[in-house]
Amino acid sequence: MLQDALAAAGYPERVLVACSGGPDSLALAAVAAYFARRGHVDGRPVSVGAVVVDHQLQPGSAAVAATTARVLRELGLAPVAVRAVEVAATGMGPEAAARDARHAALEGIADETGAGAILLGHTLDDQAEQVLLGLARGSGTRSLAGMRPARGRLLRPFLGLRRDQTLEICAVEGLDPWHDPSNADPAFARSRTRVEVLPLLEKKLGPGVAESLARTAAILQLDADFLEDVANDTFARLREQSGAEISLPEDALRELAPAVRFRVIAKAAAAVGGQQPSYQRLLAAEALLRRQGSAGPVELPGGVSVYRLSLARLLTAGQSDAAGVPRQGARCGKLVFRPHKPPLI
Structure with missing residues (x-):
């Protein structure tokens, strides 16, 4: 699996393993160490280092990170770096904030060491x-x-492997992994899913639920990639920029398949500095296409307003120049996305 992942990534010469000391990432480090000792993958040269990120969220986390770094060095990985990070309190939740801090640290060390790939130990169970x-x-x-399986420099070669198999690898290699207590903490939705929900589904529906869920993800990745490509091309074709605003022609939007239309609206919001809208907010913005006359604004996350103007409304409001042409006429028949401030209509 690791061999295939590195081949698909173009055989990077420098590789980093992100290791927490848990069974999944420690098993991945042990497999990577095999290629590090050989010095090549499929005849292509490779050197393997490691990164241990200390999130500083639990008592004794520095000691766990130091112990993990020592084990990684004993496996033959070099260099091995320990990086402490500050997990900022955000509205995303603790897991997402920790992930962002971790990924930023990993990318930073990869830049410093010239690594072309960062290996993550996520398994099929994580995917499910x-x-x-x-x-x-x-x-x-x-x-x-x-x-x-691959996103930029991030590679997940163990997505086809079950968590029990990583424990077996650790046992065969004589490694004693650290078990993060938060993985069994019912305060976290992921922990409840891991400890309670998936086992219950396996019990009630029979074995193979995790594999089926992972297979669903693989199929949907192909669908999502296709829709994303179509939406990108469509947005590039329809977008009209005027200063900080972006407009999309209503008639063209109405002709799009809903799956593409919603994605194009979300891309327009992002292009003026917004965040990914919820489904409810996208519905509200898309509903402007069915309104009569001027409509909106609909507020989207990240300080974005979307609205539409009717030509009749502008004329009756007297918003025209000396020749009688509405000053905002160029935006009529369009959805307009404006950052920060709602429009005056």
Whole structure:
């Protein structure tokens, strides 16, 4: 699996393993160490280092990080870096904030060391949990597609491996992994999914639920990628820029398939500095296409307003120049996305 992942990534010469000391990432480090000792993958030269990120969220985390770094050096990985990070309190939740801090640290060390790939130890079980959480949140195709095997420098070669198999690798290699207590903490939705929900589904529906969920993610990744490509091309074709504002022609939007139309609206919001809108906010923005006359604004996350203007409204409001042409006429028949301040209509 690791060999295939590195081949797909173009055989990077420098590789980093992100290791927490848990069974999944420690097993990945042990497999990577095999290639590090050989010095090549499929005849291509490779050197393997490691990064231990200390999130500083639990008592004794520095000691766990130091012990993990020592084990990694004993496996033959070099260099091995320990990076402490500050997990900022945000509205995203603790897990997302920790992930962002961790990824920023990993990318930073990869830049410093010239690494072309960062190996993450996510397993098939992690993928199944991700899909279940997306279902519970009512998420769309991209979320249900789960984690990608490769995204930029991030590689997940163990997505086809079960968690029990990583424990077996650690046992065979004589490694004593650290078990993060938060993984069993019912305060976290992912932990409840891992400890309670998936085992219950396996019990009630029979074995193979995790594999089916991971297979669903793989199928949806293909669908999501296709829709994303279509939406990108469509947005590039339809967008009209005027200063900080972006407009999309209404008639062209109405002709789009809904799956593409919603994505194009979300891209327009992002292009003027907004965040990914919820499904409810996208519905509200899309509903402007069915309104009569001027409509809106609809507020989207990140300080973005979307609205439409009617030509009749502008004429009756006297918003025209000396020749009688409405000053905002160029935006009529369009959805207009404006950052920060709502429009005056």
